[in-house]
Amino acid sequence: MSKIRVRFAPSPTGPLHIGGARSALFNYLFAKKEGGDFIVRIEDTDLERSNRESEENIKDSLRWLGMDWNEGIDVGGPFAPYRQMERLDTYKAAVEQLFASGQAYYCYCSEAELEAEREASLSQKAMPIYSGKCRNLTKEERSAKEAAGIKPVIRLRVEGDEPIIIDDLVRGQVSFERAGIGDFVIVKSDGIPVYNFAVVVDDHTMNISHVLRGEEHLSNTPRQVVLYQALGWDMPQFGHISLILGKDKSKMSKRHGSVSVVNYKDQGFLPEALVNFLALLGWAPEGEREMFSLSELTKEFSLSRVSKSPAVFDIEKLKWLNGQYLHNLPKETIAEGIGPFVKEANLSEEQVLLLAETLQKHLNTFSEVTDYLPLFLGTENEPQNAEAAAVLAENTVPLVLKAFAEKFAKIEPEPENIKTILKEIRKENNLNGAQVFMAVRVALTGCQHGPDIHNLIALMGKENVAVRLAQTAKRVGQ
RNA sequence: GGCGCGUUGGAGAAGUGGCUGAACUCACCAGCCUUUCACGCUGGCAUUCAGGGGUUCGAAUCCCCUACGCGUCACCA
Structure with missing residues (x-):
């Protein structure tokens, strides 16, 4: 059996999200557990939203959490480059292969046309699927469109009616109807491949053996399967990790509060605690213990103990866990950690040290130190109740x-x-x-x-x- | 609406047919420890696994239906 190779492939459209960090962590743990490689690849084909600051943030966050990668951006590797916009040639080759086998075609439909079609099918309570209007254009029709200056997209011809079965590592067998997909776009009119196409090409050319990602990608998977089949490539194994939910049970987002890893860093959470907590989101260790360092997790982790049901992000539990780690830190480290939060108070070094010692068992996060400041700063001492x-x-x-x-x-x-x-x-x-x-x-x-x-x-x-x-x-x- | 996934206590979450008469953790309550406070420790906390039917000697665990929740249906990833 070939080597285990997994990847974390974020799109650099914002700071590293808690959910992304968890996906990265599961990939990392799986790779380490199985003696495989962990690769970080950047999916930046969305020109509008991608930017370098986000990429930097993602790298910083991963490193802060203690995850290092064997291959990928920054560190390089045998399959470089690891940024999709630098791999355009690779996609071009795959597109050519698809054209050669008659499985791809140009589509000149305008957005307005497509939108009208979509609404029509939606109003009939049907699934919006591309009609295939441009499937069989003649040479003349095509040159007419080209002459009119229309930039085409490239679509994949999806035919047949065998169901698409995915043997998912965490969800078991999941099946989709092929007819539900339609001829989807693989290359945009500006010549840049669409996500679903680029991942397939990259995962294949980089010898990725297992694709572990969030459940929101589950319904994308049939398109990718069709692509693997069209290109005649072996598929990696898929595993879709359940979503992380907020308190109200909807997908965790900004309105649930802090969603990016840096937020937690800034609030004075410890990377060890966050990693530990993230690991427990959707995965359960075998015994009763629940505090694990990253390297311990690396030994304990197993895909078979990843759960299908969504995980709820319980901030109270995170705080408690953080407190457990905090309570065991030397007071010098605590002093350093609370430093930024007591700057205003202008305390001497000895005072900060004494404060650290005093609050050690009371704090769950460094930022909580501010709650205790009025106890000795200022002169507020009216009986509380x-x-x-x-x-x-x-x-x-x-x-x-x-x-x-x-x-x-x-x-x-x-x-x-x-x-x-x-x-x-x-x-x-x-x-x-x-x-x-x-x-x-x-x-x-x-x-x-x-x-x-x-x-x-x-x-x-x-x-x-x-x-x-x-x-x-x-x-x-x- | 179609497709897909899920539903165990106040909260997180184990458990995939009998050793669970449902672990463990947070929160809460009671007690112990402590000259105060806190930390810590001990105990209590689901006659029951969304609801209904079925299979079975036996079901939280398998099957069916209903309800609810969430995800996804882009020239975004």
């Missing part, structure tokens, strides 16, 4: 706060020192932990829940603590 207000109403509170203010004035505001004075207050007044800690916590932050209070106080600094204490004193009417 009735329960918090009730804490301040305890009769031991004035005593605790007074003692705290006095002792705090005499120390350097460092976590260890703060720990010491709080312990002293507890002992000297014979109070329990909650009485001291809750009083101080609510008095200073207005919240009953939150990160380690010693660190928080240290981050506030002397002046801020004094202000907050005074505000609370005023509020409770002392």
